[in-house]
Structure formats: C-alpha cells, structure tokens
Amino acid sequence: MSTDVDIVLVGAGIMSATLGTFLKELDPSLSIAMFETLDDCAQESSDGWNNAGTGHAANCEMNYTPQLADGTIDISKALDVNTEFDISRQFWAHLVQKGAIPDPRAFIHPVPHMSFVWGEENVAFLRARFKAMAAHHCYHGMEYTEDRATIADWAPLIMDGRAPDQPVAATRMVTGTDVDYGALTHLLVGHLVRQSGFDVHYQHKVVGLDREADQRWRIDVEDTATRARSTVNAKFVFIGAGGGSLALLEKSQIPEGRGYGGFPVSGIWLRCDVDAVSTRHHAKVYGKAASGSPPMSVPHLDTRIVNGKQSLLFGPYAGFSSKFLKHGSLTDLFTSLTHDNIIPLLDVARDNAKLTEYLIGQVMQSADHQFAALQEFFPRAVKQDWKKAVAGQRVQTIAPHESTGWFKHEEGSLKFGTELVAAADKSIVALLGASPGASTAAFIAVEVLERCFDTQLADPAWHARLTAMIPTYGIDLKQDAEACRRTRAATAPLLHITNI
Ligand SMILES: Cc1cc2nc3c(=O)[nH]c(=O)nc-3n(C[C@H](O)[C@H](O)[C@H](O)COP(=O)(O)OP(=O)(O)OC[C@H]3O[C@@H](n4cnc5c(N)ncnc54)[C@H](O)[C@@H]3O)c2cc1C
Secondary structure, eight states: OOSEEEEEEEOOSHHHHHHHHHHHHHOTTOOEEEEOSSSSSSOSTTSTTTSOOBOOOSSSOGGGSOBOTTSOBOOHHHHHHHHHHHHHHHHHHHHHHTTSSSOGGGTEEEOOEEEEEESHHHHHHHHHHHHHHHTSGGGTTOEEEOOHHHHHHHOHHHHTTOOTTSOEEEEEETTOEEEOHHHHHHHHHHHHHTSTTEEEETTEEEEEEEEOTTSOEEEEEEETTTOOEEEEEEEEEEEOOGGGHHHHHHHHTOGGGTTOEEEEEEEEEEEEOOHHHHTTOOSEEEOOOOTTOOGGGOOEEEEEEETTEEEEEEEEEEEOOSOSSTTSOTTHHHHTOOTTTHHHHHHHHHHTHHHHHHHHHHHHOOHHHHHHHHHHHSTTOOGGGEEEEEOOOEEEEEEESSOOSTTOOOOEEEEOSEEEEEOTTSSEEEEEEOSSGGGGHHHHHHHHHHHHSHHHHTSHHHHHHHHHHOTTTTOOTTTOHHHHHHHHHHHHHHHTOOOO
C-alpha cells in the first residue's frame, strides 16, 4: 500500500465512487486510495436492496411539494431535486458514451413515477400540486387523472379490489427511472481500478484522522482481518462513509464539524419476487406520508429491477436501531455523543415530539398492521407472496444552529437532506445525511469540487473537462427551458430511458 497519495476516499459506496470518478476524469494523474471496512463495495446503503432505487427527480414524492397556509403549493424544493438528477443523468450518459459503462441497462431502467392518493382532501391537494407542477417546463409531460379506469391502466394492482366509492387521483411521469445503485457503484469502482493511480482497499477501516504539521492528513487504517494498523498521508480526504461519516468527522476535530449529531432511522421493506404479481406492476407509486412521519418514510409500491429480475418493494416502515450502519454497532448512537452535540440533540428530541410518536408507532406495528398498510395500496395483496427485508440504515443529521462557541450552541435542527461539512482550508470534507440520496451523487460531487477544488476548477483545462462531462454546468435548468429540454433529449437515448 502506498503511504503517500493525493486523495483518500473513505467508504466504497456510491458517493465515494462518484467523486473518485469525477476526480480521475478531471485529472488522471491524481493518486487516489479508497478504504472500505467491508469486503466489497456497495454493501451498505448503496446496495440495490438497501434503498428503494428511485431515480429521485421529485416527480412523485409529495413531501417535496408542501401546501402553504394560503393553499398554494410550493414546488421550489422539488425543482431543485428535479434538476440535480439531470446532473446525474449527464454524468452517467458521459460514462456510457466513452465506454466506461458498457450497457446502462445494467443499472437504470425506465419506470414511470406516480403519486397516488385517496380521500377528498388528498385528491384536492394532488390536483393543486399537478396544476403548479405541470405549468413548469421541468415537469413537461406530467399527467393527472381522477378516472379510475385510467389509473387501473397505469397501475392495475392499486385499483384491483378498491372500494368503488373512494375518491382517487394520480399523477404520472413516464420519464421516471428505477436505478440499482449497487450495480452502478460496482461499475464505477470497476472503472476506477482499471486506471493507474487508483487503489481500493477492502477490509480496511479508517480509525484515525490527524492533521500533520505540513497540513496533510494522516489516515490510520486497520486491516479488519489481521487487526494490523498502517498509515497513509493525503492532501485531501473525502469522508463518504455513510452512517460512519459522523464518527470520522468527530475524529478529524475540524472546528466546522462541532455540534453535529446523528439520529438513526432504520427501515423494513415488504418484498415480492413472485413473477405473476411483479409483472403486473410497472411503476413507482408514492403515497402521502402519515402525519409526523419523516419524509423518507413515505410509503411506496415500487417496481425494482435488480440483477435483471423484476420484483416489487413496499415500504419502508421506519424503525429504530442505535446502529449508524447496517453492519455497525449498537453503541454507535451513544459513542457519537459529545459535549458539542448533546444540546442540539436534546433540542431536536424536544421539538420533534410528532416524529418520536411516529417512530414509536412504527416500531410497535405488528406484521398484520404492516400488511394492512400494503393493502391500502394493493388491496388484493396476498401475505404468502411477500417477505420482510431489512433496508439500509439512515442517519439523519442534527445540525447546530449558529454555533457561537464551546457549549454555546443554539438550538439544533433535524435535517432530512444531505450536508457537506468542509474544513476552512478545503483539505477535508464529510458528507452527512441521506436524502435525496444516491440520485444526486453527481450533484454532490460537483459541490465538493466547487467547495474544495475551486482553484483547480478555475484552470481552463479542468473547466473544459467538467463541461464535457456535464454540458449544462453553470446553467440553471430551472430557468432555461431549452437547455433542460436539450439535455433530457440527449441523455435519454444514451441511458435507454423514456423522453417526451
Ligand atoms: C431505506 C432507504 C431507502 C433509500 N431510497 C433511496 C432512493 O430511492 N433513491 C436514492 O437516490 N437514494 C435512496 N436512499 C439513499 C441512498 O441509499 C444513500 O444516500 C446512498 O446510498 C449513500 O451512499 P454513500 O456512499 O454515502 O453511503 P454507503 O453506501 O452507506 O457507503 C458508505 C461506506 O462507508 C463504509 N465505511 C463506514 N465507515 C468506514 C470507515 N471508518 N472506514 C472505511 N469504510 C467505512 C461503509 O462500510 C460503507 O460501505 C435510500 C436509503 C435508505 C436507507
């Protein structure tokens, strides 16, 4: 193992794999070492079955479009997520075009995204939401119906056996996708290891991060098989360790990381691999979240295509486990507590009573209750066709408000998005949080570049390579309808997905 590299990537999930790929495209001479505790890449949240595989473009997730007090629908968050996904599409299309990804059907498939509601009040909400979204070019092609036969045509399982007098409504975007982020991570890491100057070290856990006198980072690594320790020095460190990122941010002791905490939310799916059932559904159907539920717990009935096989996934049912990673330790939550984050954490616990109530309710749910929730979506679901599966672990970020110094944090807040915490000298950055997640990995990588590699990006050669990868770099697709139309038309055929 080389003891001196330009860059260390901690964790072999979609985030490190994406950032590593960007960096090698921008400067092939960079030496990069990736360290991963487990024995392969994409074994935690990025594994195909540990997440829902939605190519989140905020087409169908109603939590991104809140209704304001005056009744109007705010679509600004949805538009951000929608256009962040365009960055991922361009990045993947670039890799397909240059042959780094031989066949995109190994990881992405066209699957329509639907929102589906029942009850008068929810129908009125969806109607207003459609009106607001369909007026924007980013949602060109969105369809809306309250007609039962049309919904049955779009997604037969959700209408079969439904009470005939129940008011229902649905929207559909046929441009939606299902993405196997595990397969994608394997493709990206495979492409990286074929390049000189890139090494991945599995069964190697990063256990220490210290700044050297020359401002480089000393990374202490433990071989999980032999317990032997070694040390690597790097100019730049990306902490893309998923649920392990908070512990490493704390170890780095950068002042910018003070006061951050994490709150783990686990998830359970119901999964159906019976072909006679799964082949009757070709959509990702998102419902409306229960009151107090965290945004990532919105129930959905999803077509999944993993390793070429079509299955159905329903959930997630939220749960509680003090682990920060699926393969983590039950002590993770407790060892993450520090003088700096305990007050923000208690603030969050106090201010989010509804969330606590929701999580307790979910944990207490019996298998019968869980199945009843599935039957609200799929009335004729049969128990023996479905089995339980444990989803990946998510750590919601608790961010300090205005930190004014030691012990003087004001209230903490629970963040459902992702957060990059970078050192002022740009030598280290940690990625915390999990939503919208893997779909926006390329957008997050660009953000890392802008924050920590701004000097290099000012170099015309770097800039030219970045715009070759992301042709709309620097263009706001929310404003520029023609650029938005052009990029979607260009990326869809390369990725074999639907364009309208
Ligand atoms: C239930 C659920 C549903 C989701 N649904 C979606 C979805 O539909 N669409 C979407 O886009 N996103 C979704 N996500 C989010 C998405 O899965 C994550 O955002 C994404 O996979 C995170 O990637 P990552 O590389 O940051 O983390 P991970 O994939 O968790 O990888 C981090 C890696 O770091 C390693 N590691 C940790 N600590 C260390 C250490 N000290 N040393 C070395 N290695 C270490 C871990 O072993 C792990 O392999 C979902 C997540 C969950 C849990």
